[in-house]
Amino acid sequence: xxxxxxxxxxxxxxxxxxxxxTTLLLLLVATPLAWWLAFSTRWYRGIVAACxxxxxxxxxxxxxxxxxxxxGPHGWVGExxxxxxxxxxxxxxxxxxxGSVIFSLPFAVQPIQNAIEAVGMRxxxxxxxxxxxxxxxxxxxxxxxxxxGFLTAIILAFxxxxxxxxxxxxxxxxxxxxxxxxxxxxxxxxxxxxxxxxHVLAGGMVLFSFLVLLALYLVGGKVRVGR
Amino acid sequence: xxxxxxxxxxxLMALQxxxxxxxxxxxxxxxxxxxxxxxxVAEFQKETGHTVxxxxxxxxxxxxxxxxxxxxxxxxxxxxxxxxxxQKEGLAVEGSDFIYALGKLVLWSAQPGLVDDQGHVLRKGxxxxxxxxxxxxxxxxxxxxxxxxxxxxxxxxQNKLVTGESIAQTYQFIASGNAEIGFIALSQVTKDGKVxxxxxxxxxxxxxxxxxxxxxxxxxxxxxxxxxxxxxxxxSDKAKAVIRSFGYGLP
Numbered sequence: 001x002x003x004x005x006x007x008x009x010x011x012x013x014x015x016x017x018x019x020x021x022t023t024l025l026l027l028l029v030a031t032p033l034a035w036w037l038a039f040s041t042r043w044y045r046g047i048v049a050a051c052x053x054x055x056x057x058x059x060x061x062x063x064x065x066x067x068x069x070x071x072g073p074h075g076w077v078g079e080x081x082x083x084x085x086x087x088x089x090x091x092x093x094x095x096x097x098x099g100s101v102i103f104s105l106p107f108a109v110q111p112i113q114n115a116i117e118a119v120g121m122r123x124x125x126x127x128x129x130x131x132x133x134x135x136x137x138x139x140x141x142x143x144x145x146x147x148x149g150f151l152t153a154i155i156l157a158f159x160x161x162x163x164x165x166x167x168x169x170x171x172x173x174x175x176x177x178x179x180x181x182x183x184x185x186x187x188x189x190x191x192x193x194x195x196x197x198x199h200v201l202a203g204g205m206v207l208f209s210f211l212v213l214l215a216l217y218l219v220g221g222k223v224r225v226g227r
Numbered sequence: 228x229x230x231x232x233x234x235x236x237x238x239l240m241a242l243q244x245x246x247x248x249x250x251x252x253x254x255x256x257x258x259x260x261x262x263x264x265x266x267x268v269a270e271f272q273k274e275t276g277h278t279v280x281x282x283x284x285x286x287x288x289x290x291x292x293x294x295x296x297x298x299x300x301x302x303x304x305x306x307x308x309x310x311x312x313x314q315k316e317g318l319a320v321e322g323s324d325f326i327y328a329l330g331k332l333v334l335w336s337a338q339p340g341l342v343d344d345q346g347h348v349l350r351k352g353x354x355x356x357x358x359x360x361x362x363x364x365x366x367x368x369x370x371x372x373x374x375x376x377x378x379x380x381x382x383x384x385q386n387k388l389v390t391g392e393s394i395a396q397t398y399q400f401i402a403s404g405n406a407e408i409g410f411i412a413l414s415q416v417t418k419d420g421k422v423x424x425x426x427x428x429x430x431x432x433x434x435x436x437x438x439x440x441x442x443x444x445x446x447x448x449x450x451x452x453x454x455x456x457x458x459x460x461x462x463s464d465k466a467k468a469v470i471r472s473f474g475y476g477l478p
Binding site: 191193 | 285287288290291294355356358361363364388389390391392396399400403404405406
Protein backbone atom coordinates (compact mmCIF):
# COMPACT_ATOMS: atom_id res chain seq x y z
CA UNK A 1 0.00 0.00 0.00
CA UNK A 2 1.29 3.40 -0.91
CA UNK A 3 1.36 5.97 1.85
CA UNK A 4 -1.62 8.29 2.06
CA UNK A 5 -0.54 11.82 2.91
CA UNK A 6 -2.43 13.72 5.63
CA UNK A 7 -3.73 16.05 2.92
CA UNK A 8 -5.21 13.12 1.06
CA UNK A 9 -6.78 11.69 4.20
CA UNK A 10 -8.31 15.08 4.80
CA UNK A 11 -9.65 15.09 1.24
CA UNK A 12 -11.27 11.71 1.82
CA UNK A 13 -12.99 12.89 5.01
CA UNK A 14 -14.08 16.10 3.38
CA UNK A 15 -15.60 14.15 0.51
CA UNK A 16 -17.50 11.85 2.86
CA UNK A 17 -18.71 14.86 4.84
CA UNK A 18 -19.84 16.61 1.68
CA UNK A 19 -21.65 13.53 0.41
CA UNK A 20 -23.27 12.91 3.79
CA UNK A 21 -24.54 16.46 4.26
CA THR A 22 -25.67 16.63 0.64
CA THR A 23 -27.57 13.35 0.88
CA LEU A 24 -29.32 14.43 4.07
CA LEU A 25 -30.40 17.73 2.55
CA LEU A 26 -31.42 16.01 -0.65
CA LEU A 27 -33.76 13.67 1.22
CA LEU A 28 -35.46 16.67 2.80
CA VAL A 29 -35.79 18.46 -0.52
CA ALA A 30 -36.39 15.53 -2.82
CA THR A 31 -39.10 13.75 -0.84
CA PRO A 32 -41.79 16.46 -1.04
CA LEU A 33 -40.70 17.26 -4.58
CA ALA A 34 -40.98 13.63 -5.65
CA TRP A 35 -44.33 13.39 -3.92
CA TRP A 36 -45.63 16.42 -5.74
CA LEU A 37 -44.27 15.19 -9.08
CA ALA A 38 -45.88 11.79 -8.54
CA PHE A 39 -49.36 13.07 -7.84
CA SER A 40 -49.67 16.59 -9.17
CA THR A 41 -51.92 17.29 -12.11
CA ARG A 42 -50.91 20.94 -12.51
CA TRP A 43 -50.11 22.11 -15.99
CA TYR A 44 -46.57 23.13 -15.00
CA ARG A 45 -45.72 19.71 -13.61
CA GLY A 46 -43.79 18.92 -16.81
CA ILE A 47 -41.74 22.09 -16.51
CA VAL A 48 -40.76 21.27 -12.93
CA ALA A 49 -39.92 17.69 -13.89
CA ALA A 50 -37.72 18.94 -16.73
CA CYS A 51 -35.91 21.37 -14.42
CA UNK A 52 -35.28 18.61 -11.88
CA UNK A 53 -33.83 16.38 -14.61
CA UNK A 54 -31.69 19.16 -16.12
CA UNK A 55 -28.51 18.32 -14.14
CA UNK A 56 -28.58 14.87 -15.76
CA UNK A 57 -27.90 16.27 -19.19
CA UNK A 58 -26.05 19.52 -18.53
CA UNK A 59 -22.27 19.34 -18.47
CA UNK A 60 -21.03 20.01 -14.93
CA UNK A 61 -18.97 22.85 -16.33
CA UNK A 62 -22.16 24.65 -17.37
CA UNK A 63 -23.65 24.19 -13.91
CA UNK A 64 -20.42 25.24 -12.25
CA UNK A 65 -20.09 28.30 -14.42
CA UNK A 66 -23.61 29.57 -13.77
CA UNK A 67 -23.43 28.73 -10.08
CA UNK A 68 -20.18 30.68 -9.84
CA UNK A 69 -21.85 33.69 -11.42
CA UNK A 70 -25.12 33.32 -9.48
CA UNK A 71 -23.36 32.92 -6.13
CA GLY A 72 -20.84 35.64 -6.90
CA PRO A 73 -21.10 39.20 -5.57
CA HIS A 74 -23.15 40.30 -8.58
CA GLY A 75 -25.41 37.25 -8.85
CA TRP A 76 -28.77 37.29 -7.13
CA VAL A 77 -27.94 34.34 -4.90
CA GLY A 78 -24.74 36.08 -3.91
CA GLU A 79 -26.60 39.31 -3.22
CA UNK A 80 -29.10 37.40 -1.11
CA UNK A 81 -26.48 35.57 0.97
CA UNK A 82 -24.60 38.82 1.48
CA UNK A 83 -27.77 40.66 2.49
CA UNK A 84 -28.35 37.90 5.06
CA UNK A 85 -24.76 38.37 6.28
CA UNK A 86 -23.91 34.81 5.31
CA UNK A 87 -21.01 35.90 3.15
CA UNK A 88 -20.53 34.37 -0.26
CA UNK A 89 -20.80 30.72 -1.19
CA UNK A 90 -18.03 30.06 -3.73
CA UNK A 91 -14.81 28.67 -2.23
CA UNK A 92 -16.67 27.46 0.86
CA UNK A 93 -17.89 24.09 2.02
CA UNK A 94 -21.45 25.45 2.12
CA UNK A 95 -21.08 26.48 -1.51
CA UNK A 96 -20.04 22.96 -2.46
CA UNK A 97 -23.04 21.57 -0.59
CA UNK A 98 -25.38 23.93 -2.46
CA GLY A 99 -23.82 22.98 -5.79
CA SER A 100 -23.94 19.27 -4.97
CA VAL A 101 -27.58 19.38 -3.94
CA ILE A 102 -28.49 20.86 -7.30
CA PHE A 103 -26.14 18.57 -9.20
CA SER A 104 -27.41 15.38 -7.55
CA LEU A 105 -31.07 16.38 -7.30
CA PRO A 106 -32.40 14.10 -10.07
CA PHE A 107 -30.54 11.15 -8.59
CA ALA A 108 -32.56 11.55 -5.41
CA VAL A 109 -35.89 12.68 -6.83
CA GLN A 110 -36.35 10.12 -9.56
CA PRO A 111 -36.01 6.87 -7.56
CA ILE A 112 -38.29 8.27 -4.84
CA GLN A 113 -40.81 9.47 -7.39
CA ASN A 114 -40.82 6.09 -9.14
CA ALA A 115 -41.35 4.30 -5.85
CA ILE A 116 -44.16 6.60 -4.76
CA GLU A 117 -45.85 6.27 -8.12
CA ALA A 118 -45.58 2.49 -7.84
CA VAL A 119 -47.23 2.58 -4.42
CA GLY A 120 -49.99 4.80 -5.75
CA MET A 121 -52.78 6.67 -4.00
CA ARG A 122 -54.80 3.61 -3.11
CA UNK A 123 -53.02 2.40 0.10
CA UNK A 124 -53.03 6.00 1.35
CA UNK A 125 -56.73 6.34 0.75
CA UNK A 126 -57.36 3.11 2.59
CA UNK A 127 -55.27 4.40 5.49
CA UNK A 128 -57.29 7.60 5.45
CA UNK A 129 -60.51 5.67 5.83
CA UNK A 130 -58.92 4.10 8.91
CA UNK A 131 -58.51 7.64 10.27
CA UNK A 132 -54.78 7.88 9.82
CA UNK A 133 -53.80 11.55 9.60
CA UNK A 134 -51.57 12.86 6.78
CA UNK A 135 -48.34 12.51 8.75
CA UNK A 136 -49.28 9.02 9.88
CA UNK A 137 -50.17 8.00 6.34
CA UNK A 138 -46.82 9.21 5.15
CA UNK A 139 -44.70 7.67 7.89
CA UNK A 140 -46.53 4.38 8.40
CA UNK A 141 -47.76 3.64 4.90
CA UNK A 142 -45.97 5.52 2.13
CA UNK A 143 -42.47 5.42 3.58
CA UNK A 144 -42.30 1.66 4.25
CA UNK A 145 -43.85 0.83 0.89
CA UNK A 146 -41.50 3.17 -0.98
CA UNK A 147 -38.46 2.08 1.03
CA UNK A 148 -36.45 0.61 -1.84
CA GLY A 149 -36.85 3.90 -3.70
CA PHE A 150 -35.51 5.86 -0.74
CA LEU A 151 -32.59 3.50 -0.31
CA THR A 152 -31.74 3.80 -3.99
CA ALA A 153 -31.98 7.58 -3.73
CA ILE A 154 -29.67 7.68 -0.71
CA ILE A 155 -27.05 5.45 -2.30
CA LEU A 156 -27.15 7.19 -5.67
CA ALA A 157 -27.10 10.71 -4.26
CA PHE A 158 -24.22 9.84 -1.93
CA UNK A 159 -22.18 8.10 -4.62
CA UNK A 160 -22.86 10.75 -7.22
CA UNK A 161 -21.71 13.49 -4.86
CA UNK A 162 -18.54 11.57 -4.05
CA UNK A 163 -17.83 11.32 -7.76
CA UNK A 164 -18.58 14.94 -8.53
CA UNK A 165 -15.83 16.87 -10.24
CA UNK A 166 -16.74 19.64 -12.65
CA UNK A 167 -18.96 21.68 -10.38
CA UNK A 168 -16.51 21.40 -7.50
CA UNK A 169 -13.59 22.37 -9.71
CA UNK A 170 -15.33 25.51 -10.87
CA UNK A 171 -16.81 26.53 -7.51
CA UNK A 172 -14.29 25.25 -5.03
CA UNK A 173 -11.02 27.07 -5.50
CA UNK A 174 -9.11 24.01 -4.32
CA UNK A 175 -8.78 24.97 -0.66
CA UNK A 176 -7.32 22.30 1.56
CA UNK A 177 -9.74 21.10 4.23
CA UNK A 178 -12.53 23.27 2.86
CA UNK A 179 -13.14 22.48 -0.80
CA UNK A 180 -10.37 20.12 -1.92
CA UNK A 181 -12.39 16.95 -2.24
CA UNK A 182 -11.19 13.58 -3.45
CA UNK A 183 -11.81 14.07 -7.16
CA UNK A 184 -9.92 17.37 -7.12
CA UNK A 185 -7.05 15.84 -5.15
CA UNK A 186 -6.79 13.06 -7.73
CA UNK A 187 -6.85 15.58 -10.56
CA UNK A 188 -4.07 17.59 -8.92
CA UNK A 189 -1.92 14.52 -8.39
CA UNK A 190 -2.30 13.46 -12.02
CA UNK A 191 -1.60 16.96 -13.32
CA UNK A 192 1.53 17.19 -11.22
CA UNK A 193 2.62 13.71 -12.40
CA UNK A 194 2.36 12.30 -8.87
CA UNK A 195 0.99 9.03 -10.15
CA UNK A 196 1.69 7.03 -6.99
CA UNK A 197 -0.58 9.17 -4.86
CA UNK A 198 -3.12 9.37 -7.68
CA HIS A 199 -3.24 5.58 -7.89
CA VAL A 200 -4.02 5.14 -4.22
CA LEU A 201 -6.93 7.56 -4.34
CA ALA A 202 -8.20 6.61 -7.79
CA GLY A 203 -8.00 2.90 -7.04
CA GLY A 204 -9.88 3.46 -3.81
CA MET A 205 -12.51 5.35 -5.76
CA VAL A 206 -13.01 2.47 -8.20
CA LEU A 207 -13.39 0.03 -5.32
CA PHE A 208 -15.78 2.33 -3.49
CA SER A 209 -17.94 2.88 -6.57
CA PHE A 210 -18.11 -0.84 -7.23
CA LEU A 211 -19.18 -1.56 -3.67
CA VAL A 212 -21.84 1.13 -3.85
CA LEU A 213 -23.30 -0.31 -7.02
CA LEU A 214 -23.12 -3.79 -5.60
CA ALA A 215 -25.02 -2.62 -2.53
CA LEU A 216 -27.53 -0.98 -4.81
CA TYR A 217 -28.23 -4.16 -6.71
CA LEU A 218 -28.36 -6.24 -3.54
CA VAL A 219 -30.65 -3.82 -1.70
CA GLY A 220 -33.01 -2.71 -4.38
CA GLY A 221 -32.79 -5.55 -6.83
CA LYS A 222 -36.13 -4.66 -8.27
CA VAL A 223 -35.75 -0.92 -8.40
CA ARG A 224 -34.45 0.17 -11.71
CA VAL A 225 -31.54 2.54 -11.76
CA GLY A 226 -31.22 4.56 -14.89
CA ARG A 227 -29.79 7.83 -16.02
CA UNK B 228 -5.14 1.22 -67.90
CA UNK B 229 -2.77 3.94 -68.81
CA UNK B 230 -5.37 6.53 -68.05
CA UNK B 231 -5.94 5.01 -64.63
CA UNK B 232 -2.24 5.12 -63.83
CA UNK B 233 -2.04 8.74 -64.85
CA UNK B 234 -5.04 9.55 -62.74
CA UNK B 235 -3.61 7.81 -59.70
CA UNK B 236 -0.28 9.54 -60.19
CA UNK B 237 -2.03 12.87 -60.51
CA UNK B 238 -4.09 12.23 -57.40
CA LEU B 239 -0.99 11.28 -55.43
CA MET B 240 0.84 14.35 -56.61
CA ALA B 241 -2.09 16.54 -55.70
CA LEU B 242 -2.20 14.96 -52.24
CA GLN B 243 1.50 15.41 -51.70
CA UNK B 244 1.31 18.94 -52.94
CA UNK B 245 -1.39 19.68 -50.48
CA UNK B 246 0.59 18.26 -47.61
CA UNK B 247 3.60 20.33 -48.52
CA UNK B 248 1.61 23.49 -49.13
CA UNK B 249 -0.90 23.52 -46.29
CA UNK B 250 0.42 21.85 -43.18
CA UNK B 251 -1.25 21.50 -39.85
CA UNK B 252 0.11 22.41 -36.44
CA UNK B 253 -1.27 21.33 -33.09
CA UNK B 254 -0.03 23.84 -30.59
CA UNK B 255 -0.13 23.55 -26.81
CA UNK B 256 -0.06 27.07 -25.44
CA UNK B 257 0.24 28.35 -21.88
CA UNK B 258 -3.02 29.96 -20.82
CA UNK B 259 -1.47 33.37 -20.25
CA UNK B 260 -0.49 33.57 -23.92
CA UNK B 261 -4.01 32.86 -25.21
CA UNK B 262 -4.90 36.20 -26.77
CA UNK B 263 -1.55 37.12 -28.31
CA UNK B 264 -1.28 33.61 -29.75
CA UNK B 265 -4.71 33.85 -31.32
CA UNK B 266 -3.72 37.12 -33.01
CA UNK B 267 -0.35 35.81 -34.11
CA VAL B 268 -1.83 32.61 -35.48
CA ALA B 269 -4.59 34.41 -37.38
CA GLU B 270 -1.95 36.38 -39.22
CA PHE B 271 0.30 33.32 -39.66
CA GLN B 272 -2.53 31.31 -41.19
CA LYS B 273 -3.41 34.13 -43.54
CA GLU B 274 0.18 34.47 -44.72
CA THR B 275 1.10 30.79 -45.04
CA GLY B 276 -2.15 28.87 -45.58
CA HIS B 277 -1.20 26.48 -42.78
CA THR B 278 -3.82 25.44 -40.26
CA VAL B 279 -3.06 25.84 -36.58
CA UNK B 280 -5.10 24.21 -33.85
CA UNK B 281 -4.62 25.79 -30.46
CA UNK B 282 -5.03 24.25 -27.02
CA UNK B 283 -4.70 26.42 -23.94
CA UNK B 284 -3.93 25.29 -20.41
CA UNK B 285 -1.36 25.26 -17.66
CA UNK B 286 2.21 24.32 -18.51
CA UNK B 287 2.34 21.52 -15.97
CA UNK B 288 -0.79 19.98 -17.40
CA UNK B 289 0.59 20.09 -20.93
CA UNK B 290 3.85 18.60 -19.74
CA UNK B 291 2.07 15.55 -18.35
CA UNK B 292 -0.18 15.29 -21.40
CA UNK B 293 2.79 15.38 -23.77
CA UNK B 294 4.52 12.79 -21.62
CA UNK B 295 1.46 10.57 -22.10
CA UNK B 296 1.64 10.95 -25.86
CA UNK B 297 -0.64 13.91 -26.57
CA UNK B 298 -0.38 14.72 -30.30
CA UNK B 299 1.03 18.25 -30.02
CA UNK B 300 3.60 19.63 -32.46
CA UNK B 301 4.81 22.66 -30.59
CA UNK B 302 4.64 23.71 -26.97
CA UNK B 303 4.64 27.30 -25.79
CA UNK B 304 5.16 26.99 -22.07
CA UNK B 305 5.02 29.62 -19.36
CA UNK B 306 8.46 28.58 -18.17
CA UNK B 307 11.73 27.15 -19.48
CA UNK B 308 11.76 24.18 -17.14
CA UNK B 309 9.07 22.16 -18.89
CA UNK B 310 10.52 22.55 -22.43
CA UNK B 311 13.97 21.58 -21.10
CA UNK B 312 12.57 18.58 -19.29
CA UNK B 313 10.83 17.38 -22.46
CA GLN B 314 14.11 17.64 -24.39
CA LYS B 315 15.91 15.64 -21.77
CA GLU B 316 13.25 12.97 -22.02
CA GLY B 317 13.50 12.85 -25.79
CA LEU B 318 10.00 14.21 -26.31
CA ALA B 319 11.15 17.52 -27.75
CA VAL B 320 13.73 18.27 -30.43
CA GLU B 321 17.12 18.98 -28.83
CA GLY B 322 18.15 22.62 -29.13
CA SER B 323 14.87 23.80 -30.61
CA ASP B 324 13.81 25.77 -27.55
CA PHE B 325 13.93 29.53 -27.29
CA ILE B 326 12.39 32.21 -25.11
CA TYR B 327 9.49 33.87 -26.87
CA ALA B 328 8.29 36.19 -24.12
CA LEU B 329 9.08 37.41 -20.63
CA GLY B 330 6.01 37.27 -18.44
CA LYS B 331 4.97 39.93 -15.98
CA LEU B 332 2.92 39.30 -12.88
CA VAL B 333 0.13 41.65 -11.80
CA LEU B 334 -2.09 41.87 -8.79
CA TRP B 335 -5.43 42.64 -10.34
CA SER B 336 -8.97 43.39 -9.26
CA ALA B 337 -12.07 43.78 -11.37
CA GLN B 338 -13.05 46.68 -9.10
CA PRO B 339 -11.59 50.03 -10.09
CA GLY B 340 -9.65 51.65 -7.28
CA LEU B 341 -9.29 48.58 -5.09
CA VAL B 342 -5.69 47.78 -5.96
CA ASP B 343 -3.22 50.66 -5.54
CA ASP B 344 -0.07 50.94 -7.59
CA GLN B 345 2.17 50.03 -4.65
CA GLY B 346 0.38 46.82 -3.67
CA HIS B 347 -0.48 48.14 -0.19
CA VAL B 348 -3.89 46.58 -0.64
CA LEU B 349 -2.30 43.20 0.19
CA ARG B 350 -1.59 44.29 3.76
CA LYS B 351 -4.28 46.84 4.43
CA GLY B 352 -7.02 46.21 1.95
CA UNK B 353 -10.38 44.75 2.71
CA UNK B 354 -10.81 41.53 0.84
CA UNK B 355 -12.01 38.04 1.64
CA UNK B 356 -10.31 36.04 -1.05
CA UNK B 357 -7.14 36.35 -3.05
CA UNK B 358 -6.77 34.08 -6.05
CA UNK B 359 -3.61 32.66 -7.55
CA UNK B 360 -2.82 29.72 -9.81
CA UNK B 361 -1.59 26.39 -8.47
CA UNK B 362 2.17 26.91 -8.10
CA UNK B 363 2.75 23.26 -8.86
CA UNK B 364 1.18 23.66 -12.29
CA UNK B 365 1.47 27.28 -13.32
CA UNK B 366 4.65 29.40 -13.32
CA UNK B 367 2.62 32.55 -12.64
CA UNK B 368 1.26 30.81 -9.56
CA UNK B 369 4.82 30.12 -8.45
CA UNK B 370 5.74 33.76 -9.04
CA UNK B 371 2.73 34.82 -6.98
CA UNK B 372 3.85 32.57 -4.16
CA UNK B 373 7.39 33.92 -4.33
CA UNK B 374 6.04 37.46 -4.22
CA UNK B 375 3.94 36.78 -1.13
CA UNK B 376 6.84 35.01 0.54
CA UNK B 377 9.14 37.91 -0.23
CA UNK B 378 6.62 40.27 1.35
CA UNK B 379 6.26 37.96 4.40
CA UNK B 380 2.57 37.56 3.62
CA UNK B 381 2.48 33.92 2.55
CA UNK B 382 1.66 32.55 6.01
CA UNK B 383 -0.56 35.45 6.96
CA UNK B 384 -2.81 35.06 3.93
CA GLN B 385 -3.19 31.28 4.00
CA ASN B 386 -6.89 31.36 4.83
CA LYS B 387 -7.65 33.87 2.10
CA LEU B 388 -5.96 32.06 -0.75
CA VAL B 389 -7.97 30.30 -3.42
CA THR B 390 -6.28 28.31 -6.15
CA GLY B 391 -7.13 28.21 -9.82
CA GLU B 392 -5.91 25.22 -11.77
CA SER B 393 -4.53 27.55 -14.45
CA ILE B 394 -4.26 31.31 -14.58
CA ALA B 395 -7.24 31.28 -16.92
CA GLN B 396 -9.40 29.93 -14.11
CA THR B 397 -7.72 32.31 -11.69
CA TYR B 398 -8.72 35.20 -13.92
CA GLN B 399 -12.27 33.87 -13.97
CA PHE B 400 -12.38 33.81 -10.16
CA ILE B 401 -11.34 37.47 -10.02
CA ALA B 402 -13.32 38.71 -13.01
CA SER B 403 -16.54 37.25 -11.57
CA GLY B 404 -15.79 39.06 -8.30
CA ASN B 405 -15.72 35.88 -6.25
CA ALA B 406 -12.14 36.69 -5.33
CA GLU B 407 -11.71 40.44 -4.92
CA ILE B 408 -8.05 40.39 -5.94
CA GLY B 409 -5.58 37.94 -7.36
CA PHE B 410 -2.32 37.33 -9.16
CA ILE B 411 -2.47 36.79 -12.90
CA ALA B 412 -0.44 37.57 -16.00
CA LEU B 413 -0.30 41.17 -17.14
CA SER B 414 -1.13 39.90 -20.63
CA GLN B 415 -4.55 38.71 -19.50
CA VAL B 416 -5.76 42.20 -18.73
CA THR B 417 -3.72 44.13 -21.28
CA LYS B 418 -5.11 45.34 -24.57
CA ASP B 419 -3.07 47.50 -26.92
CA GLY B 420 -0.42 48.18 -24.33
CA LYS B 421 -2.61 49.17 -21.39
CA VAL B 422 -4.75 47.58 -18.71
CA UNK B 423 -8.30 48.14 -19.85
CA UNK B 424 -10.39 47.48 -16.74
CA UNK B 425 -10.31 47.18 -12.97
CA UNK B 426 -7.28 48.17 -10.94
CA UNK B 427 -3.84 46.62 -10.78
CA UNK B 428 -0.36 46.62 -9.32
CA UNK B 429 2.47 45.61 -11.57
CA UNK B 430 4.52 43.43 -9.23
CA UNK B 431 8.17 44.60 -9.20
CA UNK B 432 10.36 42.10 -11.03
CA UNK B 433 12.74 41.66 -8.09
CA UNK B 434 10.01 40.04 -5.97
CA UNK B 435 9.86 36.88 -8.08
CA UNK B 436 12.09 34.81 -10.30
CA UNK B 437 11.81 35.92 -13.93
CA UNK B 438 9.03 34.22 -15.88
CA UNK B 439 10.87 33.20 -19.01
CA UNK B 440 8.44 31.59 -21.38
CA UNK B 441 10.02 28.96 -23.57
CA UNK B 442 8.76 27.45 -26.81
CA UNK B 443 9.93 24.10 -28.15
CA UNK B 444 9.42 21.84 -31.16
CA UNK B 445 8.12 18.47 -30.04
CA UNK B 446 9.56 15.23 -31.36
CA UNK B 447 6.21 14.43 -32.98
CA UNK B 448 6.82 17.29 -35.37
CA UNK B 449 10.51 17.05 -36.14
CA UNK B 450 9.61 16.81 -39.85
CA UNK B 451 6.61 19.13 -39.71
CA UNK B 452 7.50 22.16 -41.85
CA UNK B 453 4.43 24.10 -40.75
CA UNK B 454 5.33 23.67 -37.09
CA UNK B 455 8.85 24.92 -37.74
CA UNK B 456 7.46 27.83 -39.73
CA UNK B 457 5.21 28.83 -36.84
CA UNK B 458 8.11 28.76 -34.38
CA UNK B 459 10.16 30.89 -36.76
CA UNK B 460 7.23 33.24 -37.18
CA UNK B 461 7.13 33.77 -33.39
CA UNK B 462 10.57 35.39 -33.69
CA SER B 463 9.48 37.74 -36.48
CA ASP B 464 9.08 41.47 -35.88
CA LYS B 465 5.36 41.23 -36.59
CA ALA B 466 4.85 38.61 -33.88
CA LYS B 467 7.12 40.51 -31.48
CA ALA B 468 5.02 43.63 -31.89
CA VAL B 469 1.92 41.66 -30.93
CA ILE B 470 3.70 40.08 -27.95
CA ARG B 471 4.86 43.47 -26.73
CA SER B 472 1.41 44.99 -27.10
CA PHE B 473 0.13 42.55 -24.51
CA GLY B 474 2.61 43.73 -21.93
CA TYR B 475 5.28 41.06 -22.26
CA GLY B 476 8.96 41.77 -22.28
CA LEU B 477 11.21 40.28 -24.94
CA PRO B 478 14.54 38.55 -24.37
